[in-house]
Amino acid sequence: MKPANLIFLLKLLIILVSGQVLAVESKVKLPVEPKVSWRKAGQLPAPKGFNKSIGIAGAYSGFIGNYLVVAGGTNFPNGHPFFDKGVKQYYSDVFVFDTENEQFDLVAQGHLPSARGHGAAVVAGNSLYFVGGKNNDKAFGSILKLTLDDNLQPVIKAVNQLPFAWDSGAAAWQDDSLFVFAGKRNGVVSNAVCQFSLKQQKCINKDKISPIPGLARADFPSIKHQKQFYVFGGANVQAGKGRYVLTDAYAFDFEALNWRTLTPITVKDQPYSVAGGGVAVINGEQFILLGGVNRQVFNDAIFQLTTSEKDRLSKFKQYYFSLNEQEVNFSRQQLIYDFNKDNWSTLSKEVPFTGGAGPLAISQKDNQIYWISGETRPVIRTPNVYQATVEPVQ
Template identity: 90%
Template structure:
């Protein structure tokens, strides 16, 4: 499938109170679109998918959307999927080479790369949350092979996970349906959480749907959301780093743009270079804070009017983030590239997957309920 150029151009100019130089340029193209899931003729995109690379193959699995209309205007019901799509991205292509299925429809879990396998951890659908750990591999024909390999001691979704010291670390998310800030070092051999007395929870509030990344034996957590936090506090903008060796947390500079708190909840993160991350997507802090307050506190008539208003907002009014935020690990500060991504912002959460110097922005919401099937690719190039 041909790539359609949407080039951002050199990312040298930086807008921030910190003026952090970014010695790279980030250029975006439209790589293609997700196919329609089994039983459907049209792809409308998904949010909450499992996604990662196995070599040159990008795997996108599960996720959810509203194929039969809007839940407020059309009484549509959210639908989860079991589809697994495998794309060959070698030689700058984006070609669907295999289509398989998970054991059941699900989304909003975590994807962890372990060798040449993916662990798909937890997740949920309309009927249940999952405690399963699924192992996904590709056979000699690039077809996905999925097996259940273990069970967590609780159901878990909407958090983050990483593989370290032959253990699966689970960070925050919903434990048995309740949003948490707990950390579980799950030993697949012992089939339980270990080192409980040594690992502190994530500082601050419990959280879900936050960008996170493992880098140099550290695990970074950025913002997120907690719909029980109270008026004006539903969107979190704090940030932390976990040291796998010391089993301890370090507080980072809160997420800001132009000295103001900034939301990346529902977005993703990738590596720009050894010292910098790029954070992409996320709900608008003011819009989302107000929406959660109205949706959870308004009486019936007022609630209906607010839903009419809120779900009629267009992409510009909902204003999911199009910023390309840069976090500098050594200086512990924030900046933005001079250009935004050249397409509609996303959340939902969207899926961000990375292969070396290529970042893939995979589907996600472009406003509440509404997804896009588009997949975008960014190439990171050092500035000479």
């Protein structure tokens, strides 16, 4: 065969093979990235006695129907604790917002029995339960029930009391019991689980429920979904150098009363922090994790703040509290956990605003997710509330 003919045949073969490959590739269904569209919904009002809203962290939040309730929380209204000797302040304010048709209208206000934050909010039917929390004076074991009357005014009643003071953990309602996970019990970071019976007024099934695997933890994103309760990372400032920020993850089965270890939290194959952030469900088969402190920055900060003394401590505080939002680098990633495949990925776009922690509050109604206030860097809050719409995957 002449060389020219051989070259022609080779070219023809390449074209045919390429066409077959393209045909096969065209039949392969590539994964579709969830589409999450963000907008600024509005701002939190100023608490009673203040003219300006500077935002809060550690608030209770949840939906009753179309009404988003935001309560309590904390900030520094009289200046920075290092630069201005400002003192942290807790609030009792309760705000009720109508979110129907993507509005964000304040329709009612009220007050908790006392100022508090850093507790847990649990939705149960047409009620919200605010569990535990703390303020500058003490931590609480109280369980408050919030409902809305015919005029949408919040009605709050103390319905029970945990057998310990508790804050900075997570809670869920299941089988007429209130489950309380980790956080701080009587001021000590814990990994214990209490199935609290409101009827018996005590923790039950103590011998059947194991603590969360791994280290004790606080300020972790968590979510209940399909009779499972998911715990992601968190923080333990007593864990030792380089270990303050946790990146492990677990799921609790409410029926079997046991834990399952999940794939650790990673971005680009590196451990990733979501401590101080929040979580919501998207498209019924994935979670989206939002916000959280930067692992390296926070690990170093806790080490320096807990081991340095006198001039060295003062110099570090001067440095750390002067960091801007980009340097503190609270997470702006939209981190996706697929609980059927047990794997992690990120959306191609970050949230179009400053990252948050503190912890920030994340609340959800159907395909609407609300990012409520929180810190943009240590001490500094934002009053902004952002709303995301999750479009169904076709």
